Amino acid sequence: MFITSILSIIIIILVFYKGIEYLIEKRSFPLVHPIKGIMNGTKPYFIIGDLPLQKILNLRPKLKELGNIYFRWFFWYPIVEIKDINAIQYVYNERSNNYCLYWNLNKSSNFILTGSEIKRFFRIYYCAFNCKDSLQRILPVIKSQVFNFINTHKFQNSTLSTNKDILNFMLKLLSRVYLGSGDEAYHCFKANYKKFNKSYLDFFHYIFPKLLKVPTKFSKKYIKNKNKRSLYQILAMKAYYGVVKQSKDDQREESMLNIIAETSYNDKEGLSLEEIKMPSYLLNVSSIKGPLIMVQNLIFQLIEKPDIESKIRKEIKLVFEKNGKDVNTFDFDDLMEMKYLEATLDEINRLYPPFPKLIPRQTKESDRILGYHIPKGTMISCPVADILRDSSNFQDPMSFKPERQLIFSNPKFASPSITSIQQLNGLPYSSSNSFALHHKSLPSNKNCTQSSTLRKSFPANTSSIIDNVVNTNRVDQLKFDSLNQPKQSLNSIGNCINNNNSSLNVPNIIEINKNNPISNSQYNSYNNLTVEERNQRIIKNLPWGIGSKKCLGKELAKAIVKTIIIIIYSQYTFDRHIDENDEDLCDVNNQPKIQMTFNPEIKPPLLFKSRKLFSILQPKK
Numbered sequence: 317m318f319i320t321s322i323l324s325i326i327i328i329i330l331v332f333y334k335g336i337e338y339l340i341e342k343r344s345f346p347l348v349h350p351i352k353g354i355m356n357g358t359k360p361y362f363i364i365g366d367l368p369l370q371k372i373l374n375l376r377p378k379l380k381e382l383g384n385i386y387f388r389w390f391f392w393y394p395i396v397e398i399k400d401i402n403a404i405q406y407v408y409n410e411r412s413n414n415y416c417l418y419w420n421l422n423k424s425s426n427f428i429l430t431g432s433e434i435k436r437f438f439r440i441y442y443c444a445f446n447c448k449d450s451l452q453r454i455l456p457v458i459k460s461q462v463f464n465f466i467n468t469h470k471f472q473n474s475t476l477s478t479n480k481d482i483l484n485f486m487l488k489l490l491s492r493v494y495l496g497s498g499d500e501a502y503h504c505f506k507a508n509y510k511k512f513n514k515s516y517l518d519f520f521h522y523i524f525p526k527l528l529k530v531p532t533k534f535s536k537k538y539i540k541n542k543n544k545r546s547l548y549q550i551l552a553m554k555a556y557y558g559v560v561k562q563s564k565d566d567q568r569e570e571s572m573l574n575i576i577a578e579t580s581y582n583d584k585e586g587l588s589l590e591e592i593k594m595p596s597y598l599l600n601v602s603s604i605k606g607p608l609i610m611v612q613n614l615i616f617q618l619i620e621k622p623d624i625e626s627k628i629r630k631e632i633k634l635v636f637e638k639n640g641k642d643v644n645t646f647d648f649d650d651l652m653e654m655k656y657l658e659a660t661l662d663e664i665n666r667l668y669p670p671f672p673k674l675i676p677r678q679t680k681e682s683d684r685i686l687g688y689h690i691p692k693g694t695m696i697s698c699p700v701a702d703i704l705r706d707s708s709n710f711q712d713p714m715s716f717k718p719e720r721q722l723i724f725s726n727p728k729f730a731s732p733s734i735t736s737i738q739q740l741n742g743l744p745y746s747s748s749n750s751f752a753l754h755h756k757s758l759p760s761n762k763n764c765t766q767s768s769t770l771r772k773s774f775p776a777n778t779s780s781i782i783d784n785v786v787n788t789n790r791v792d793q794l795k796f797d798s799l800n801q802p803k804q805s806l807n808s809i810g811n812c813i814n815n816n817n818s819s820l821n822v823p824n825i826i827e828i829n830k831n832n833p834i835s836n837s838q839y840n841s842y843n844n845l846t847v848e849e850r851n852q853r854i855i856k857n858l859p860w861g862i863g864s865k866k867c868l869g870k871e872l873a874k875a876i877v878k879t880i881i882i883i884i885y886s887q888y889t890f891d892r893h894i895d896e897n898d899e900d901l902c903d904v905n906n907q908p909k910i911q912m913t914f915n916p917e918i919k920p921p922l923l924f925k926s927r928k929l930f931s932i933l934q935p936k937k
């Protein structure tokens with residue numbers, strides 16, 4: 317009797333569960349193709365869907381088999397993922413008004429701007445983050461933070477961890493660069509970092525916000541963190557009112573927040589105080605976690621691949637020699653010349669894109685994509701990481717090969733965001749002054765306008781630098797010293813690229829270096845490109861988003877990471893530290909069981925020690 321009642325309860329629960337599962341699954345039935353039938357997709361696992369459980373379910377291999385368009389489940393909502401480039405371009409197109417941003421970033425209205433507001437915000441933040449004047453001004457701040465780090469006892473003598481020491485270093489650096497010096501800037505930044513490092517407990521409280529009113533340990537921490545985050549309002553207010561000099565000696569420290577306030581002050585319309593107090597354009601998940609993830613992944617890859625580290629070091633040396641600079645005096649123009657370093661950054665973003673998916677869009681009205689009916693209100697997302705690791709887009713996609721990115725130095729593959737922004741503003745495009753179009757002279761630096769707009773006027777011998785760096789064979793020696801090695805004459809870059817990308821039409825090296833991918837107007841729309849070229853350009857820029865939601869801070873992020881790499885790797889190398897006694901960290905061969913995750917930890921934490929190359933860098937007698 318007892319067993320039968322237990323059995324019948326189990327049967328009732330199962331039937332009930334299956335019933336609910338069927339009702340949820342029914343939501344995917346309208347995603348139908350007239351000939352192919354219902355779209356491929358996953359099951360709404362355990363009613364809560366596969367997105368929260370993707371790690372446990374190890375879904376990646378299954379998703380690969382589902383084709384270019386498929387659906388998966390975010391709780392009881394089907395979410396369509398598209399890998400077809402033309403279809404993604406259509407959905408994420410800034411001119412498409414049928415697809416709007418789905419995530420309301422923590423229920424804030426900050427990103428939900430419309431029409432003229434978007435133009436104004438984009439203009440001001442884009443100029444502040446990308447104008448050469450701003451980047452030139454912020455460079456010494458980045459440098460001083462890196463020097464502070466490498467001069468610490470910890471860096472020089474102890475075992476470092478990507479997840480602790482690099483994290484702490486990056487938090488200090490980014491908070492200083494974005495918000496300025498001072499404890500409140502650091503606390504505010506750290507609190508925002510914690511906000512974007514959500515746990516399941518955070519998610520639970522997000523769904524049931526009333527729980528925060530219960531005085532638990534979690535809710536107390538949450539409220540404390542929230543208060544620290546709101547320090548941004550005060551910092552922004554200071555920056556806003558500090559634009560106007562009170563006296564001749566009134567010196568403002570350089571920070572992105574101050575630069576934004578100045579850009580806004582000089583803009584034809586500007587931001588109001590309330591608007592400048594919105595943190596999400598300066599402190600968002602990508603600006604906080606993006607550069608950190610890039611640095612962590614780069615350190616890991618450069619330890620794994622000493623030949624690439626050597627090439628980077630050699631390029632630094634060649635550019636410094638050519639321009640008469642050193643690690644203390646290099647400036648933004650020198651950064652722009654380091655094409656191999658740029659390619660390494662692009663490759664790290666390809667293989668480990670900091671954000672494996674783009675923020676979903678939602679259909680306002682029903683539509684048809686790749687022949688499938690997409691009902692009103694459907695969420696659509698783009699699995700960036702899968703596209704960037706697809707063998708149909710990149711040969712041997714799981715290998716880390718910066719050389720393959722050199723092909724994209726051609727302006728044809730540059731992100732078209734500048735034109736988009738200028739078109740949004742209804743302004744004519746000027747190739748010579750693209751970066752500082754609206755950026756009038758800044759109060760603290762009246763002379764830094766037109767003459768210093770970001771123009772890549774590479775000297776003729778830059779091509780030989782890449783040539784020299786890419787084709788070098790002296791890989792092992794270079795790991796330990798390249799900066800003072802004599803130059804060698806090497807093969808042409810064209811051959812090298814051809815070897816790696818035989819299917820692609822390789823541009824001439826002179827072309828690559830003469831044209832500025834950023835200011836070249838010839839390729840600022842898709843009109844001059846073949847479909848293949850256009851798709852390649854979209855794929856190349858995928859880690860930075862598509863369409864209207866492209867990253868505004870791309871150049872700033874790259875400048876930060878490049879500066880860190882240049883200062884550290886021109887003087888130090890890293891050796892992996894293996895803790896042989898820790899079985900959790902090492903496999904049977906005593907090799908660390910390193911696993912890269914997207915979140916941004918390298919698991920288990922990568923441990924390493926620095927080794928100074930200074931003595932080897934002394935000129936040979």
Ligand code: HEM
Pocket residue numbers: 427441445596597598600602603604605606607610665669670671673674675676858859860861862864865866867868869870872873
């Ligand atoms: C490695 C570094 C970074 C990566 C990979 C990255 C990537 C992205 C991506 C993919 C988006 C589009 C989001 C989507 O539609 O799903 C985005 C948006 C954005 N990013 Fe970044 N980002 C990085 C660094 C930065 C930095 C340093 C800043 C500024 C300080 C920044 C500011 C922004 C802003 C303001 C947006 C929103 C633009 C809009 O509203 O349209 N990002 N980023």
